[in-house]
Amino acid sequence: MPTNGLHQVLKIQFGLVNDTDRYLTAESFGFKVNASAPSLKRKQMWVLEPDPGEGTAVLFRSSHLGRYLSAEGDGRVACEAERPGRDCRFLVLPQPDGRWVLQSEPHGRFFGGTEDQLSCFATAITPAELWTVHLAIHPQAHLLSVSRRRYAHLCPREDEMAADSDTPWGVDALVTLIFQNRQYCLKSCDSRYLRSDGRLVWEPEARACYTLEFKAGKLAFKDCDGRYLAPVGPAGTLRAGRNTRPGKDELFDLEESHPQVVLVAANHRYVSVRQGVNVSANQDEELDHETFLMQIDQETKKCTFYSSTGGYWTLVTHGGIQATATQVSENTMFEMEWRGRRVALKASNGRYVCMKKNGQLAAISDFVGEDEEFTLKLINRPILVLRGLDGFVCHRRGSNQLDTNRSVYDVFHLSFSDGAYQIRGRGGGFWHTGSHGSVCSDGERAEDFLFEFRERGRLAIRARSGKYLRGGASGLLRADADAPAGVALWEY
Numbered sequence: 001m002p003t004n005g006l007h008q009v010l011k012i013q014f015g016l017v018n019d020t021d022r023y024l025t026a027e028s029f030g031f032k033v034n035a036s037a038p039s040l041k042r043k044q045m046w047v048l049e050p051d052p053g054e055g056t057a058v059l060f061r062s063s064h065l066g067r068y069l070s071a072e073g074d075g076r077v078a079c080e081a082e083r084p085g086r087d088c089r090f091l092v093l094p095q096p097d098g099r100w101v102l103q104s105e106p107h108g109r110f111f112g113g114t115e116d117q118l119s120c121f122a123t124a125i126t127p128a129e130l131w132t133v134h135l136a137i138h139p140q141a142h143l144l145s146v147s148r149r150r151y152a153h154l155c156p157r158e159d160e161m162a163a164d165s166d167t168p169w170g171v172d173a174l175v176t177l178i179f180q181n182r183q184y185c186l187k188s189c190d191s192r193y194l195r196s197d198g199r200l201v202w203e204p205e206a207r208a209c210y211t212l213e214f215k216a217g218k219l220a221f222k223d224c225d226g227r228y229l230a231p232v233g234p235a236g237t238l239r240a241g242r243n244t245r246p247g248k249d250e251l252f253d254l255e256e257s258h259p260q261v262v263l264v265a266a267n268h269r270y271v272s273v274r275q276g277v278n279v280s281a282n283q284d285e286e287l288d289h290e291t292f293l294m295q296i297d298q299e300t301k302k303c304t305f306y307s308s309t310g311g312y313w314t315l316v317t318h319g320g321i322q323a324t325a326t327q328v329s330e331n332t333m334f335e336m337e338w339r340g341r342r343v344a345l346k347a348s349n350g351r352y353v354c355m356k357k358n359g360q361l362a363a364i365s366d367f368v369g370e371d372e373e374f375t376l377k378l379i380n381r382p383i384l385v386l387r388g389l390d391g392f393v394c395h396r397r398g399s400n401q402l403d404t405n406r407s408v409y410d411v412f413h414l415s416f417s418d419g420a421y422q423i424r425g426r427g428g429g430f431w432h433t434g435s436h437g438s439v440c441s442d443g444e445r446a447e448d449f450l451f452e453f454r455e456r457g458r459l460a461i462r463a464r465s466g467k468y469l470r471g472g473a474s475g476l477l478r479a480d481a482d483a484p485a486g487v488a489l490w491e492y
Contacts, residue, residue, distance in 0.1 A: 010254045012214070013047055013063050013136040015040040015407070016100070017182075019127040020114055023134075023407075026062035026069075031080035033069065034116040039391065040407035045136045048092075048214050049084075057089035057105045058214075063136075071104040071111060075121025098183055098211030098222070099130040132182045133212050137254070138457075138491050139177040139409065140385055142168035143186075145231050146218055146251040152231075152238055154188045154200075161186075161194050161238045163231035169288060169308055171380045174257055176411060183209040184221070186229075187411070189382055196223035198232075198239030213246060218253060220246035257380065259294045259453060259492075261305075262286045264375040265355040271374070273307045279321040282359040291379060296456045302333040303453070315347045319364040338452045341419025342373035375419045378451065384412045384423070387491040388471040395426055396476070400442040402431075404471030420448035433463045437480035452484055458491050460484030 016024040023037040023044040037044050045063035060069040062079050070087040071077050081088055089105040102111040104120050111120040112129030122129055143152040145163040152163045153172040165173060176187040185193045185204045192200040193208040201208055210221035210229065221229040227240040228250035243250060263271040265281030273279060274289035283290055292305040292313075305313040307323040312332040314325035325332045334353070335346040345353040347363030352372045354365040365372050386393040392409035393402055402425075412431075413424040423431040425441040432443035449469075450462040461469040463479035470481040470488040481488035 010137050010141060010256055011047065012217070012219070012254070013045045015044045015134040015136055016046060017132040017134055018112070018114065019130055022114070024118075024131070026065050026067070026079040028065065031065070031067065031078050032116070033077055033079050033118055035113065035118060036115050039405070040134055040136055041391065048217075050216065051089055052084070055105075057091055059084045059088050060090060060102075071107065071109070071120030073107050075109060075119040077111065077118055077120050092214070094211070094213055094222075095125075095130065096226075099132050101125050101129055102131065134179060134407070135177065135184075135212070138385065138387055139179070140381070140383075140492075141175060141177070141257050142173050142255040143175045144168075144253040144255055145236065145249075146253060147248045148231055148236060150231070150236055152252075154190060155235075156190075158235070158237075159200060160198050161188060161200070162236045163238060164236040167308075168255065168257070169293075170260065170291060171382060174380050174382075176383060176385065178204065178411070179408065180204060181209065184212055185209055186221070187383070189380075191383055191411075191413075194229075194238060196225070196227070196229070196240035198237050215246055215251060218251035220250050220252070222246075256457070259378055260291050260380040261294050262290050262377050262379055263292070264377070265359075265361075266370045266373065267355060267359065269359065271361065273309050273311075273323045277311070277322045277324050279313055279323055279361045280359045281355050281361065286379070294453065296453060297333065298456045300333065301455060302335050304328055304332050305334070315349060315363055319347070319349065319351060319362040321347070321353060321361040321363065336453070337368070338450075339368070339373060341375065341450065343376045344368045344372050345374070376453075377416050377419075378414075378421075378453075381414055381492060384414045384492060385409050386412070388489070389487055390471050390475070393477060393490075395441060400429070400440040402439055402441055402477040403475050404477050405475040415446070417448070419450070421451055422446035423449060433465060433479045437465075437467065437478045439463075439469060439477040439479050454484050454489060458489040460488055461490065 018035045022035040025037045025043050043064045047061045049059040051057040068081040068084045068088040091103040093101040109120050110122040110129040150163045151165040151168040153165045171189045174189045178185040195208045213220040223240045230241040230249045269281045270283040270290040271281045272283040272290045288308040296303045311323040312325040315331040330348045337344040351363045352365040353363045354371045388404050390405035392406045394406040394410045396403045415422045430443035430446045432447040452460040467479045468481040468488040
């Protein structure tokens with residue numbers, strides 16, 4: 001049976017980019033390493049692990065091979081070791097511009113080079129020994145202060161971001177990491193950037209750019225003056241403090257951002273737990289009591305709904321639905337059936353959830369009619385980053401079309417109307433479908449797309465033609481897939 005897993009720290013995977021903008025790659029053949037790849041794919045992803053012994057050395061494990069990077073005394077490098085030995089130990093030396101230098105701990109030499117001429121034999125640091133860290137995780141997440149155990153969120157009234165929330169509830173808790181010019185920016189849900197003095201600004205200026213550092217599996221954000229972001233004062237305002245070395249106060253976890261949704265029933269009222277444990281469609285506005293965290297089980301593809309009051313929806317006697325379960329079980333799992341702009345929910349008793357005359361929800365229907373259909377709206381992605389099997393979705397240079405295989409990403413703006421979404425890109429142009437299944441991003445009028453949440457962290461996007469958006473060999477986004485699977489599923 002699925003576990004609760006409400007707060008799951010993301011495993012930090014990253015790529016290393018050299019001075020010629022090529023990624024460190026671990027090859028299956030001969031376990032060789034090179035720096036030839038122009039983009040971040042599976043073979044270019046690495047995980048940083050602490051050395052099992054005492055000290056400051058770290059290990060670099062290839063996500064693709066599950067093997068460790070090593071450097072011998074004569075400078076030869078490989079990614080062959082199944083278990084980390086002495087030659088696998090490296091020291092990470094952060095440089096003033098944010099890049100890393102990797103030094104073999106046992107041999108004292110520096111790792112670098114170009115193409116297939118990589119070695120760990122340099123006795124001095126040159127541009128060839130400098131590496132930029134490029135995170136390979138999906139960039140939209142929740143940011144948790146390690147010292148305060150509180151989540152960062154946008155505070156519109158105070159015009160700041162603060163780490164003072166017990167739970168990452170609502171759209172304000174969404175943080176998007178923007179990678180540019182070898183550094184990262186923190187973007188709030190209203191598309192502003194966090195500056196190191198705590199102010200929110202509309203452009204990614206120098207003081208809104210940070211160098212990433214890793215410490216014991218946690219992240220630290222160093223500003224252009226060498227100081228680190230931290231929650232400051234009783235309110236936990238995020239800004240650069242005085243420290244020039246990251247301690248516990250300056251460390252953060254990134255947690256997976258599950259979809260948070262509101263549901264509207266046939267009576268045009270929001271499903272809510274405002275008036276008690278019974279889940280009812282009886283509210284006219286969407287606030288915390290009308291917001292539910294939705295998780296999809298990877299095995300069964302069924303979903304759970306978790307309320308702001310701390311309980312899962314669960315099936316009770318006579319088909320009633322209450323938000324009282326503290327653990328995930330068979331009775332908290334619902335099967336979703338996508339019906340165009342609406343969704344139907346089937347409970348563990350095999351019956352559909354419907355709205356009764358008094359507004360309460362109950363799983364008592366054998367067939368789907370108007371009372372069994374709900375409008376489901378995603379609320380915590382006002383800005384959207386999409387990643388497919390081959391990479392991120394990004395505008396194609398000099399074109400109105402969209403690439404699906406990029407290691408960099410564009411941020412798109414999302415709006416909602418009557419069960420459908422409208423996607424707006426760079427310059428304010430809307431996504432629209434053209435001839436032969438093409439998808440373009442320069443529409444003057446909004447076109448409706450349907451989102452179907454099919455797997456954990458992945459959705460399918462259906463165009464007005466009924467076809468699904470997909471990536472593929474051409475690297476272009478197209479609306480010609482018949483089924484919501486494989487290249488037609490998008491991490492969001």
